[in-house]
Amino acid sequence: MHIRSLRFATIAALAGALGAPGPLYAQSQSDAPAQHLRALDAAEASRVLDTLRSEQGKLRNGQKTFFHLYSGAPASYEQNRIAPRDAFVNLDLGDVWQIERKSPDGEVFPRYELTIMPNGPDGLIWTIEVTMTWPRDVARIEQVTMFYGPPAPF
Numbered sequence: 001m002h003i004r005s006l007r008f009a010t011i012a013a014l015a016g017a018l019g020a021p022g023p024l025y026a027q028s029q030s031d032a033p034a035q036h037l038r039a040l041d042a043a044e045a046s047r048v049l050d051t052l053r054s055e056q057g058k059l060r061n062g063q064k065t066f067f068h069l070y071s072g073a074p075a076s077y078e079q080n081r082i083a084p085r086d087a088f089v090n091l092d093l094g095d096v097w098q099i100e101r102k103s104p105d106g107e108v109f110p111r112y113e114l115t116i117m118p119n120g121p122d123g124l125i126w127t128i129e130v131t132m133t134w135p136r137d138v139a140r141i142e143q144v145t146m147f148y149g150p151p152a153p154f
Contacts, residue, residue, distance in 0.1 A: 033045045033046045033049050033096065033099070034049075034096040034097060034098055034099045034114070035096075035097050035098065036097065036098040036099075037098075037099055037100075038098065038099070038100035038101070039100055039101040039102075040099065040100070040101040040112075044101070045099045047139050048099065048112050048114075048130060048132065048139070049093055049096065049099075050139070051132065051139040051140070051141055052093055052130065052141070052144075053093055055067065055141055056088065056089055056091070056093070059085060059088070059089050060089055067140075067141040067142055067143060067144060068142070068143040068144070069084045069085060069088055069143075069144050069146075070084055070143075070144070070145045070146065071083075071084035071087045071088065071145075071146040071147075071148075072146070072147055072148070073147065073148040073149055074149055077124075077148065077149070079148040084146070087146060087148075088144065088146065091116070091126065091128075091146070092116065092118060093116070095116065095117075095118075096114055096115070096116055097115045097116060097117050097125075098113075098114070098115040099112060099113070099114050099115075100112065100113045100114075102129075108133065109131050109132065109133050109142060110131075110132055110133075110134070111129065111130070111131050111132075112129070112130045112132070113127065113128070113129050113130075114126075114127075114128040114130065115127055115128075116128065121151075124148060124149060124150055124151075125148075125149070125150070125151050126146060126147070126148055127146070127147045127149075128144060128145070128146045128147075129143075129144070129145040129146075130143070130144050131143040131144075
């Protein structure tokens, strides 16, 4: 084998490996907790949603829970008149369009972004950023930031 063809084979193998779909590409899974998962599997996405639902339930029942909660919308939107706690408690986590892990694997405080389209794909959306921690395999929310507004232009 010539040196030139060996180089070509090496470059072709690297190009194929870099271009192959991996966990960063959108995955549509029928058994997944969201229509699209990015950079995480269905089990991890379910843990995030279960933890969020648990915290919603605690707040609905008047129990104490401790995490930072922020909510916002463009200034002229009616959604800005609703307190962050009320917005979080009333958020429908049953039909999540996308869940994406924004931080690398193994990070102590993993960050996730959820997209919820309560009015369909042509309406306003919720973008929810969640920072969590997993001490001794117990999921705990550190911070939730929610933004209600138009989708990003494509």
